[in-house]
Amino acid sequence: MRVRIVYFxxxxxxxxxxxxxxxxxxxxxxxxxxxxxxxxxGEEYAAAFEVPQVIRAAIxxxxxxxxxxxxxxxxxxxxxxxxxx
Amino acid sequence: MRVRIVYFxxxxxxxxxxxxxxxxxxxxxxxxxxxxxxxxxGEEYAAAFEVPQVIRAAIxxxxxxxxxxxxxxxxxxxxxxxxxx
Amino acid sequence: MAAGGTISGDxxxxxxxxxxxxxxxxxxxxxxLTGGRADIGAVVSFTGLCRDxxxxxxxxxxxxxxxxxxxxxxAIAEEAVKRxxxxxxxxxxxxxxxxxxxxxxxxxxxxxxxxxxFDGASFLMDFLKTDAPFWKKEHLKxxxxxxxxxxxxxxxxxxxxxxxx
Amino acid sequence: MAAGGTISGDxxxxxxxxxxxxxxxxxxxxxxLTGGRADIGAVVSFTGLCRDxxxxxxxxxxxxxxxxxxxxxxAIAEEAVKRxxxxxxxxxxxxxxxxxxxxxxxxxxxxxxxxxxFDGASFLMDFLKTDAPFWKKEHLKxxxxxxxxxxxxxxxxxxxxxxxx
Numbered sequence: 001m002r003v004r005i006v007y008f009x010x011x012x013x014x015x016x017x018x019x020x021x022x023x024x025x026x027x028x029x030x031x032x033x034x035x036x037x038x039x040x041x042g043e044e045y046a047a048a049f050e051v052p053q054v055i056r057a058a059i060x061x062x063x064x065x066x067x068x069x070x071x072x073x074x075x076x077x078x079x080x081x082x083x084x085x
Numbered sequence: 086m087r088v089r090i091v092y093f094x095x096x097x098x099x100x101x102x103x104x105x106x107x108x109x110x111x112x113x114x115x116x117x118x119x120x121x122x123x124x125x126x127g128e129e130y131a132a133a134f135e136v137p138q139v140i141r142a143a144i145x146x147x148x149x150x151x152x153x154x155x156x157x158x159x160x161x162x163x164x165x166x167x168x169x170x
Numbered sequence: 171m172a173a174g175g176t177i178s179g180d181x182x183x184x185x186x187x188x189x190x191x192x193x194x195x196x197x198x199x200x201x202x203l204t205g206g207r208a209d210i211g212a213v214v215s216f217t218g219l220c221r222d223x224x225x226x227x228x229x230x231x232x233x234x235x236x237x238x239x240x241x242x243x244x245a246i247a248e249e250a251v252k253r254x255x256x257x258x259x260x261x262x263x264x265x266x267x268x269x270x271x272x273x274x275x276x277x278x279x280x281x282x283x284x285x286x287x288f289d290g291a292s293f294l295m296d297f298l299k300t301d302a303p304f305w306k307k308e309h310l311k312x313x314x315x316x317x318x319x320x321x322x323x324x325x326x327x328x329x330x331x332x333x334x335x
Numbered sequence: 336m337a338a339g340g341t342i343s344g345d346x347x348x349x350x351x352x353x354x355x356x357x358x359x360x361x362x363x364x365x366x367x368l369t370g371g372r373a374d375i376g377a378v379v380s381f382t383g384l385c386r387d388x389x390x391x392x393x394x395x396x397x398x399x400x401x402x403x404x405x406x407x408x409x410a411i412a413e414e415a416v417k418r419x420x421x422x423x424x425x426x427x428x429x430x431x432x433x434x435x436x437x438x439x440x441x442x443x444x445x446x447x448x449x450x451x452x453f454d455g456a457s458f459l460m461d462f463l464k465t466d467a468p469f470w471k472k473e474h475l476k477x478x479x480x481x482x483x484x485x486x487x488x489x490x491x492x493x494x495x496x497x498x499x500x
Contacts, residue, residue: 009398009470010483061403063466077400077468081486084397084404084428084469085284085383085440085460094233094305095318146238148301162235162303166321169232169239169263169304170218170275170295170449197362200382208387208435214456215380217365221447222373270373282386285493288457291379295449328450 008079014048031057032066093164099133116142117151183251184258191266203258203280212287216277222270232265235303246297254286299325348416349423356431368423368445377452381442387435397430400468411462419451464490
C-alpha cells in the first residue's frame with residue numbers, strides 16, 4: 001500500500017523534505033511500526049526519529065496514538081509536540 | 086458630632102434623599118448603632134433599614150463592617166449589596 | 171497613553187481605572203497596555219454588556235458612589251498586578267443608563283504568560299462585582315418602573331475561590 | 336459577519352475559525368459575535384503575542400499543518416460552545432513570521448454570563464496549545480538560526496484541569 005507521509009517542524013528539517021509517498025511494508029500495521037520503519041531509511045530519518053516517543057502523529061488529519069492501526073490511511077503526519085498559541 | 090451620611094440605590098430611594106448631615110447622638114459609636122438610630126427617624130428610614138443586616142457601609146469611602154467604630158468619620162455611606170460589573 | 175501608572179514591586183505596571191458615562195474602545199485600551207513593547211505574551215479582555223433579559227428591559231441604569239468607585243476598583247487592580255505579575259491592567263466602568271447590547275464594564279489584563287492574564291482579569295471582575303460601589307436598576311420595556319438588581323450568592327462564592335489558605 | 340455558524344444543542348452558536356497570515360482586528364471580531372443582539376452579558380478575548388525573550392528574538396516563525404489546524408481548533412471551539420453554553424466563539428491563528436509585539440492568536444468567547452465566557456476562552460487556549468498542529472521556531476536578532484520552541488509540561492497540565500471526573 002502506498003501512503004502519503006507529511007512531516008513538520010524539526011522532523012521535516014531533519015528529514016529534509018515536507019512530504020513523500022512511500023510503499024508500506026506488509027508488517028507495518030501501526031503508527032509506531034511506521035516510525036520504526038522510517039528510522040531505518042537513512043541517517044536523516046534516524047535523526048528525526050531518534051526518540052520515537054516524542055513524535056506525535058495524525059492519520060487523515062486526526063490525532064493518532066502510536067498503537068493506532070494505519071488501516072487504509074490516505075495521509076499520515078509525523079511531527080514534534082505542538083507549540084502553537 | 087455632625088457627620089455627612091450618603092445613601093445609594095434603594096436605600097436612597099426609600100429615604101427620599103441622597104445625602105444629609107446629621108448630629109450623632111453620644112451613644113452612636115458604631116456603624117450598626119448609626120443604622121439603628123437612623124431607623125427611628127421616621128417611616129421612610131424604618132423602611133430603608135427594615136433588614137439592617139443587608140445594609141453595607143463605607144466610612145470615608147472605605148468598606149466598613151457594622152461593628153466598626155465611627156470615630157471622627159467625615160462621611161458615612163449606607164447602601165444595599167453592590168451589583169456592578 | 172494610560173493614565174495613572176503605578177509602581178508595583180520592582181517593575182512599573184500600568185494601572186488605569188476610569189469611571190465614565192461614555193463608551194470605551196477595546197482596541198485602543200489593549201494598545202495602551204501593549205504598544206511599543208515586546209515583553210507581553212498575553213492580553214485578556216473582559217467586556218460586560220447589558221442584556222435585555224428576554225426582551226423585558228429597555229435599559230439598565232447604573233448608580234455609583236463617585237470617588238469610592240474608582241478607589242475600590244484601583245485597590246483591586248493593584249492587588250491583581252501584584253498577585254499575578256501583570257505588566258498592566260485597565261478597568262473602565264460606565265454609569266448612567268445603558269441600553270441592551272451596550273457596554274457596561276471593560277477589564278484588560280496584560281502579562282508575559284496566558285494564565286496570569288486570565289487570572290488577573292477574572293480576579294478583578296470577581297472582586298469588582300462585590301466590592302465596587304455600583305448598583306443596577308432595571309428599566310422595563312413596558313414603561314413600568316423596574317427593580318433594583320439583587321446581589322447574587324454566586325458572586326460572593328466566585329470571590330471566595332481567590333482566598334489563599 | 337462570522338463565517339461558519341454551527342448548530343450546537345438547541346441554539347445556533349456562532350463558531351468561526353480562521354488560519355491566516357494577516358493580522359486580526361479584535362474590535363471587529365467582538366462586534367461579529369455581539370452585534371445586533373441583547374442576550375450576551377459577557378465577552379472574553381484572549382490575544383497571544385510574540386515576545387522578544389529579553390531582546391533575543393527578531394521573530395517567531397509559525398509553521399502549521401493546513402487543513403488539520405483549522406479542523407483541530409474547530410473541534411475544540413465546538414466542544415467549548417457545548418460545554419459552557421457559549422453564544423459564540425471565534426479563534427484566529429496566524430502563521431508565518433511574526434515580529435516581537437505582533438499578534439499570534441486571538442480567541443473571543445461570548446456568553447450570557449461571565450464565568451462561561453472566561454472558561455470558554457481559557458479552555459480553547461489550553462487545548463489549542465497542545466492539540467492544534469502549529470510549531471514555533473525562533474529567529475534570533477544576532478542572525479543565528481534559532482531553536483524550535485519546546486512544548487511545556489505546564490501546557491499539558493493546564494489541559495488536565497478541564498477533565499471531568
